[in-house]
Amino acid sequence: MENLSFLGLDLTRLLSPEKLAVLIRVLFLVGVGLPLLGILTRTVRSYVTKSYTAQRGMIAGKLVFYGGFAILAVSVMNELGFSLAPLLGAAGIVGIAVGFASQTSVSNIISGLFLITEQPFVVGDTIIVGNTQGTVLSIDMLSIKLRTSDNQYVRIPNESIIRSQVINVTRFPIRRLDLHLTVAYKENMSEVRRLLIEIAARNPDALQNPPPMVIVSGFGSSSVDLLFAIWVERSEFLKVKDNIQEEIKARFEQEGIEVIRGQ
Numbered sequence: 001m002e003n004l005s006f007l008g009l010d011l012t013r014l015l016s017p018e019k020l021a022v023l024i025r026v027l028f029l030v031g032v033g034l035p036l037l038g039i040l041t042r043t044v045r046s047y048v049t050k051s052y053t054a055q056r057g058m059i060a061g062k063l064v065f066y067g068g069f070a071i072l073a074v075s076v077m078n079e080l081g082f083s084l085a086p087l088l089g090a091a092g093i094v095g096i097a098v099g100f101a102s103q104t105s106v107s108n109i110i111s112g113l114f115l116i117t118e119q120p121f122v123v124g125d126t127i128i129v130g131n132t133q134g135t136v137l138s139i140d141m142l143s144i145k146l147r148t149s150d151n152q153y154v155r156i157p158n159e160s161i162i163r164s165q166v167i168n169v170t171r172f173p174i175r176r177l178d179l180h181l182t183v184a185y186k187e188n189m190s191e192v193r194r195l196l197i198e199i200a201a202r203n204p205d206a207l208q209n210p211p212p213m214v215i216v217s218g219f220g221s222s223s224v225d226l227l228f229a230i231w232v233e234r235s236e237f238l239k240v241k242d243n244i245q246e247e248i249k250a251r252f253e254q255e256g257i258e259v260i261r262g263q
Contacts, residue, residue: 026079029072037068054123058138059116105142111158112141121168128167129156170234174207177230177241181248182223184258189216189224192257199247200230205240207231223260 044064049057116139121127125136127146134146134154144161146154169175183192193214200212210231218225228248232240252259 022079022081026076029076029079033068033072033075037065037072040068041065058123108142108158111162112139112143114162115139115144115158120166121171125171126169128169129161129164132156133169173234174231175234175237177232177237177244179228179230179241179245179248180217181226181228182220182260183226184260185222185224187224187257191255192226195251195255195257196226196228196248199244199251200228203230203240203244203247205232205236206244207233220260 041061041064045057045061047057048060121136121139123136123138126133127136129146132146132148132154134148134152137145137147137153141158143155143157146156148154196214197212200206201208206212207230212231213227213229215227215229216224217227230240230244251257
């Protein structure tokens with residue numbers, strides 16, 4: 001058979017039956033393996049999410065994907081005739097060098113394991129870290145990702161989370177809404193208390209168990225400071241906060257109760 005060449009390449013050798021067989025097997029592995037890996041990853045993530053939590057589902061999905069991808073990559077390299085021994089040796093040397101240069105990453109990974117094990121929050125919770133409040137999108141080995149109420153994306157390293165105070169706003173099904181009010185000394189406190197409790201009772205989203213409370217929290221130079229505390233479902237928190245404050249303003253104006261501003 002006459003040799004074929006193109007740009008100095010021996011096409012006869014490249015297109016030999018053995019090479020074509022290898023090429024077909026590689027294409028089959030990639031063409032079939034990647035879609036199957038994607039389907040398996042989504043299936044495992046969906047199953048674990050439904051059976052446990054979204055956080056564990058996300059972790060399980062990543063473990064399946066990265067493990068399957070590593071197996072697929074090794075299979076392709078084996079078909080192409082690459083020896084894994086030199087690569088593993090080089091990877092070990094590179095790993096040692098990277099390990100010395102990435103102590104912060106190692107610290108974040110260890111912190112991530114603590115977060116996953118302790119579970120102070122899970123995917124979907126709303127948390128406050130320092131001055132940042134947002135909904136947890138993912139908990140990864142190096143960082144957590146948040147989405148703030150104004151739709152900003154925030155990444156916080158796990159090490160910072162471990163070292164900071166974290167407030168989980170949505171850990172429990174109900175929250176207490178605290179409203180701080182200041183009224184003039186001349187007002188009848190019993191009447192003010194009665195009016196506030198009535199406002200809470202008339203609001204369909206304000207819980208009556210635990211009951212709402214009105215507490216005198218202090219005395220200003222020209223006012224009495226009150227704490228008006230109402231328990232609400234966490235999903236209705238902002239709605240109740242807005243409605244209750246509108247109702248307080250309207251009723252206080254109607255009853256002639258003087259509110260002291262700027263306290």
